[in-house]
Amino acid sequence: MTVPGEMRLQVITPTKRIVDERVTKIIAEASNGSFALLPRHVDFVAPLVPGVLTYTTFAGADKYLGIDDGFLVKCAGEVSVATRRAAAADDLAELHEHVKSKFETRTAGAIAARSALARLELSLIRRFIELEHRP
Numbered sequence: 317m318t319v320p321g322e323m324r325l326q327v328i329t330p331t332k333r334i335v336d337e338r339v340t341k342i343i344a345e346a347s348n349g350s351f352a353l354l355p356r357h358v359d360f361v362a363p364l365v366p367g368v369l370t371y372t373t374f375a376g377a378d379k380y381l382g383i384d385d386g387f388l389v390k391c392a393g394e395v396s397v398a399t400r401r402a403a404a405a406d407d408l409a410e411l412h413e414h415v416k417s418k419f420e421t422r423t424a425g426a427i428a429a430r431s432a433l434a435r436l437e438l439s440l441i442r443r444f445i446e447l448e449h450r451p
Contacts, residue, residue: 322374323355323390327381327397334402335381338374342395344388345369353390360390364399368411380405382415 325342327335342353346362353360369381386399405411 321355323353323393323395325371325395325397327369327383327399327402329399329402334404335371335379335397337371339371339395340374340376341372343370344397346388353395355393357390359392360388362388364388364397368408369397377406380408380411382411 322338322340323342325335325337325339326333340355344351344353344362345365345367347365351362364383364386366384367382369383370378371381372378382403382405383397383399384401386397388395388397403411403414405414
């Protein structure tokens, strides 16, 4: 339960809960631009784009998360963020290094998978063309 002037922020990935804290402010980036959430703001839903989510803890410390695509839902004093990947840090330099090491390896795998899928699709299209041209 939250008290006036704070929100409860939860950030989850498919495999674990990254953040579960009382916060006073959240800054994130949606597909239509950056936005800030404060405790008394209206309920809100936004698709998030890869970037930095910044939040201020109830104790006044600024913290940072590197996140992948995801969704943010604010309902009363609860803010939930669901994303495929997230990396937490207390400062931006630390976050940069963490994101670079964690996300780049997965990105390379995703590129290889997309390339393999593109080759399969191209092969399928060629087969259809060959079938169309058969007498």
